[in-house]
Every structure is written in C-alpha cells, then in structure tokens.
C-alpha cells in the first residue's frame with residue numbers, strides 16, 4: 565500500500581541519501597527542512613517528481629510555531645523519519661541554547677501533531693555516551709555528559725532530552741538510532757565536520773588544524789552505507805521501542821593519523837608536498853573539545869538484524885570521494901543562499 569513518508573532534515577547529508585534509498589514512485593514524500601545546514605542541490609532531482617513535496621519550515625523555533633504545528637498536523641504521515649537537528653561543532657559552540665531547545669521543541673511539535681500509531685524513527689548520536697571511556701560503546705552504556713554550562717555538550721543534551729521525550733511518549737512504535745561519525749562527499753567543510761574540513765585545508769594548501777593533541781580515536785562510515793544499514797534495520801525483525809547503534813567498528817583512527825592521511829592523499833592527487841599539521845591546544849584548554857579519547861560502537865545488537873552493519877567503505881576510499889567532490893564542485897557552504 566502506498567505510504568506518506570515524512571523526512572525531516574531531508575536536505576541534509578543523511579536525509580537526502582535516505583530519500584534516495586527509500587524513494588519509490590508509489591509512495592509520497594514530504595520533506596521538511598529549514599536549509600540551515602542542508603542544501604537544495606542534494607534533493608533537486610526529487611523536487612521534480614510529482615510525489616515529492618518540499619515543506620520549508622523551521623522545526624522547534626520560537627517564531628511561527630503555531631503555523632508549523634498546523635502544517636505538521638495537515639501532513640498526516642504514515643511514517644516519520646526525524647533527522648532535522650543543528651549539526652556541526654561551529655553551530656554547537658556558537659548557539660548552544662538553540663541547539664538544546666530546538667531539538668526538544670522539534671520532537672514535541674512532531675509528537676503532538678502525528679497519530680500515536682505512526683512509526684517514528686529518530687536519528688540520535690554517539691555523542692550521548694559523552695565521555696564514558698568504555699570501548700566499544702553498547703546501547704546500555706551510561707552517558708557521561710560534561711557540564712551543561714559548557715556549550716560543547718549542548719548537542720548531546722538536546723539529543724538525550726529528545727530521546728527521553730520520545731521514549732516516554734505515547735508513540736506506539738519508535739526506533740532511536742544512535743549514529744556514529746558519518747561522512748560523505750557533499751558534507752559541508754564549514755560546519756566543522758572533520759574529514760571535509762581537513763580535505764578543504766589540504767586542497768587550499770593550508771595547514772590542517774587538529775583540535776587538542778590529536779590522540780582521540782574515532783571511526784568513520786560512508787553516508788550511503790549508514791543509510792543502507794538504517795533502512796535494513798527498520799525493515800528487519802528488530803524489535804521497535806528500542807535503541808540501536810549504527811556505524812562502523814572498522815576505520816578506527818586517531819585524528820592526528822587522519823590528518824596525516826588526508827594530507828598524503830591530497831598531495832598524491834594534486835602534486836606537491838603534504839601540508840603541515842597544526843595542533844590547536846587552546847581549543848583543548850578552553851573546554852571546547854569534549855576530550856573523548858575513543859568512540860567506537862558495539863554493534864552486537866544491531867548486527868543480529870543487519871549482519872553487514874559496520875562493513876562499509878574503507879577509510880581510504882571515503883577520503884578519496886571527499887577529495888574528488890571538493891575538487892570538482894564549488895564547496896557547499898552553510899551561508900550559500902538557496903532560492
């Protein structure tokens with residue numbers, strides 16, 4: 565039976581890929597985005613289809629909340645994929661109050677405007693585990709969040725609050741997917757996401773700036789792999805009303821090593837020497853960095869239903885894809901105006 569599918573954050577890196585992988589001619593798609601970090605170019609192909617409708621709006625904002633609520637109520641979706649969120653270190657550090665309140669308010673707006681039997685998929689984040697040194701991190705690992713007065717934690721606090729609101733709501737079927745570092749060619753280097761930022765610096769012949777001492781370990785996944793795992797999980801026998809980690813337990817690397825790799829791969833591609841690496845220790849001292857030494861997912865729970873979760877594109881190829889995209893296109897920046 566044809567479904568009405570609501571995707572919030574549909575012009576984002578992950579939302580646009582989700583739309584691509586879910587798209588069928590039979591279903592109709594309602595895309596919500598405020599284009600704060602999203603880009604219309606990612607969904608232009610879809611906006612030409614009759615069964616796709618863009619609903620530009622700011623979820624969880626102070627202004628116009630009544631009309632947002634009305635519009636959401638009129639959408640009457642059969643399933644909700646809620647991805648819209650303020651993303652990127654720059655956003656988080658510069659507008660911490662909005663980062664907390666908008667995530668909470670957006671969740672409340674959505675829940676109060678849809679029927680209780682509509683399945684609700686929410687993309688949360690590995691940031692909610694905070695500074696817990698356990699490795700790998702399983703879904704029941706406790707959150708070790710830092711002080712709420714440190715803006716750095718506003719993103720995790722907003723996500724945790726939204727998770728709690730969803731889990732304690734009357735929604736009959738929900739899934740909370742905690743995504744780990746996800747990247748892809750069109751990820752915006754200006755929002756602070758690490759791989760595109762490093763690639764941009766190296767392509768511009770500028771030093772790569774590493775926050776802190778660079779010994780923090782992260783794992784990276786390619787956006788189409790992450791979305792494929794998400795979709796497989798949603799359509800599997802995995803019990804709803806549960807939390808699942810989604811990401812890669814391969815591609816583990818220190819941020820210093822990552823910077824060196826990016827410098828090398830860019831130099832191989834465009835010629836010349838590797839750009840130098842600079843360490844920004846003020847960033848570390850000023851508390852802007854969360855000082856999370858390692859963040860890697862325990863995928864046992866998800867793997868029961870998605871056997872190949874974590875087994876995605878190799879880090880070398882991910883970096884190659886980002887370099888190629890940034891060499892071919894004008895970089896997409898958050899300040900770019902979309903008509």
Ligand SMILES: NC(=O)c1ccc[n+]([C@@H]2O[C@H](COP(=O)([O-])OP(=O)(O)OC[C@H]3O[C@@H](n4cnc5c(N)ncnc54)[C@H](O)[C@@H]3O)[C@@H](O)[C@H]2O)c1
Nearest residue numbers: 573575576577578598599600601602623647648649743746
């Ligand atoms: N990329 C990652 O590494 C990662 C990791 C963990 C979790 N996530 C989560 O996945 C989701 C998608 O992230 P992404 O990487 O695609 O980021 P993104 O910035 O590319 O996408 C977010 C989208 O939401 C839109 N948006 C933001 N606030 C909005 C609001 N108030 N109202 C309407 N639209 C709004 C943005 O314009 C953008 O299109 C987010 O919920 C994010 O927290 C991402």
